[in-house]
Amino acid sequence: MITRLLVANRAEIASRVFRTCRSLGISTVAIHSDADAGLPYVAEADLAVRLPGNAPSETYLDVALVLAAAERTGADAIHPGYGFLSENADFARAVLDAGLTWVGPSPESIEAMGSKIKAKELMRAAGVPVLEAPDDPAETDLPLLVKASAGGGGRGMRVVRRLEDLAGEIATARAEAASAFGDGTVFVEPYVERGRHVEVQVVGTSVYGDRDCSVQRRHQKIVEEAPAPGLSDEVRAALHDAAHRAAEAVDYRGAGTVEFLYDPDTERFWFLEMNTRLQVEHPVTELVHDVDLVELQLTAAQAKWTMGWPDPAQGHAIEVRLYAEDPAADYAPQSGTLSLFEVPLEVGIRVDAGYATGSEVSTHYDAMLAKVIAHAPTREGAARKLAGVLSRARIHGVRTNRDQLVAVLRDDRFLRGEVSTDLLVTVDPARTSRQVNAAEAAALALAERAAASRTVQRGIPAAWRNVVSQPQRTEFEDGTTVSWWGGRDGYRVEGATVVAAGPDAVTLEADGVRTTYEVAVAGDRVDVDWPGAHAAYVRSPRFVDPADAVASGSLLAPMPGTVVSVAVEQGQQVEAGQPVLVLEAMKMQHTVRAPGPGTVTEIDVKPGAQVAAGEVLAVVEESE
The missing domain is CATH 2.40.50.100 (RNA polymerase II/Efflux pump adaptor protein, barrel-sandwich hybrid domain)
Incomplete structure (x- = not known):
């Protein structure tokens, strides 16, 4: 019986596992690097152990340190989460050899599926369709996909569209794979341009429905949903059967996912890989099947699992991954302090977050801040609800992909179920709400803030002059300049009427439409929120050295x-x-x-x- 569980992971997944442990009366232990010391999951655990340093290799990937933390805290079980050591067979063996309970499949199952190359051979023997790698990549049709054998999450993956780029992309993929997984082995296979990424959740050899994870950037999922839309009953049954056979082939125990590439034009599918761990997107399965997959993992680890099949899916669930990244700058990761992080919690909405207001987003780990999930009776209802909640979220301090996610959820093709791995290439990321007056609101809020901070002449209106010869100008680092006038008669800006102005909120009217902008100032940074959108500005210094x-x-x-x-x-x-x-x-x-x-x-x-x-x-x- 598990009494104290250590999660060998960080951030959102650690918090997720702790939540189930609390409901079951299991004590919890967190481990953390120096960069993660202030994240919420550390405080949520009953006990916490510092792993000195920041690099994954010297913290979360150090098996000896993780086992020592378990020994020091009296933990009798270890949950690996996802990523890091979660699919490391040697780590699983070390946990078992230390006399601890391993919350995951057997080391043999992990090993069998750990190499994508060997896993394909195993699946071929089990009668599961596989995508055949070319004998000579230089003589096959383009495009090609270079893929890491030992990893996932989009790392160690490169699409090759010109043969002259093949050698360079293989080298880059090897370097990424070696850095992320400690194994630089890669292989090459045909790249299905507009395929869909469909996966099946298994617990043991039982099938717990399917998910679609086709909306991706850099081969990493950002939108996931259950059940997968637009599949015929025959295709869905064939996918479930193939996943069942895959799990049987390795005598699987616990939660795992069998991933397939599906071609909607031919209704054919091929085995991609089996993730011998809990998936990031597991909440959508939990919501439609009313099940706690972490609890089933813990049950299976304690040898109490009785194989069963869940009830049919009820309703539809959609999850988005909220990343600290800038889609407009080739998804460049962002770092800094989250001065505000608020996602509305409404009926049918679940938020699995790794960060909170005041958290520091470092460059050492994955850029995911949180997962936001909506559950509704219909797919359209779930998409509408999720888009609305995201549009009302307030996230300050770092750029995120929030607006892109809202655009995807409101895209006509997505709503029709026409999802594919290349959807983001053509989706319109433009904001759905006008932002023509956001900079004006920022400038007026700064003026009001400056007026309120005066120690003398506080009764004089902001920017008042005896003779008005020219407007005041507020400049921002992105090149935006706002011209405005102040004085006894209030503020004036070009293109809008100023209804009200304060240091935290400004109401403007343009073309007969009145909008209130909420403004937050932190140093030179100004964040502006209004219905459906957000903009951030940095005020330019007046004098530059x-x-x-x-x-x-x-x-x-x-x-x-x-x-x-x-x-x-x-x-x-x-x-x-x-x-x-x-x-x-x-x-x-x-x-x-x-x-x-x-x-x-x-x-x-x-x-x-x-x-x-x-x-x-x-x-x-x-x-x-």
Whole structure:
């Protein structure tokens, strides 16, 4: 019987497991790196153990440290969550050898499915359809997919559309896979351009329905739903049968997921992989089948599992992953302090969050802040409800993919069930609410805040002048400039009527429509929220030290991270688009390229260096 459980993971999944443990009366233990010390999950646990450092290799991936934490706290069981050591057969064996309960499948099952190459051979023998890898990648049809054998989550995966790019993409995939999973083995298979990602949840060899996870960016899921829409009864039954056979082939125990690539044009599907752990998207299955998958994991781990089949799905559930990233900048990960993090909790809404207001988002781990899930009687109802809640969320301090998620949920193709892995390529990320007056609201709130902070002449209106010769101007770092007038008669701005203005809220009327903008100021950063949208501005300083100006041609770090490699030398000639260096942030590698042809006049960093966003990495003096 499990009495005290250590979760060998962090953030959202640790909080999720702790929630079930509390309901079952099981004591909990958290482990945390230095960067994670202030996250909510640490305080939610009964006991917490610090793992000194930040890099995954020296904290959450260190088997000896995790087992020592279990021993020090008297934990008698370990739950691995997902990612990190969750699909590491050696870790599972070490847990069992230490006399602890392992909340997961047997090490043999993990090993059998741990290599995607070997797993395909096993599935082929079990009669499960597999996507055959080309004998010679250079002689097969394009596009191709380079894929890490030992991992997932979009890391170690690259689409190749030109054969001349194949060698470079294989090298990049190997580097990402080695960094994320400790195994740089990759393989190549045909890439199905508009396929769907459909998966089946199993517990033991029992099938707990299916999910669609087709809406992805960089081969990582961002929207998941259950049940998978638009499948015929025959296809759904065949998928469930294939998943059942896959689980039987490895004598599976506990919760796992069998993933398939589905071609809706031919109604064919192929085995992709089996995740021998709990999936990120497990909440949608829990909501439609009214089941707690973590509780079933704990039950199976204690040898109390009796195989059964769940009731049919009730209603529809959709989950979105809220990431600290900028979709407009090629999904560059973001870091910083969440000065505000509020997602409305309404009927039918579930929020599994790893962060809260005041939490620090670091560059050391995955960029996911939270999962927001909606459950409703119909798919359209779930999408509508989820989009509404997301549009009313207030998230300040870092850029997120919130607006893109709302655009997906309201996209006509998504609502018709026409989902595919390339949907984001064509989805319109434009905001659904006008934002023409957001900057004006920010400027007036700043003026009101400045007026309220005066120590003298507090009775004089903001920006009052005896003779009005010109407007006041508020400038922001994105180039936005707001011209406004103040005085005894109140404020005036171009294009709108100022109905009311205060340091925290401004109401403007434009084209007969009145909108109230909520404004939050933290230092030079101004966050503006209004129905359905959000904008963030940074006020430009009025006086700039010339020493702070960067040289023309400077390549700036697009995000905080670690320099993985430098591809050029000082004095070297480069062409437009040529790789200059590679950064790693939040488990992904990002190539910084030369903006145009020229000469590398400076290299300011070396491999292994930690850099901040906006830091000068190199200078390329462009050719005339």
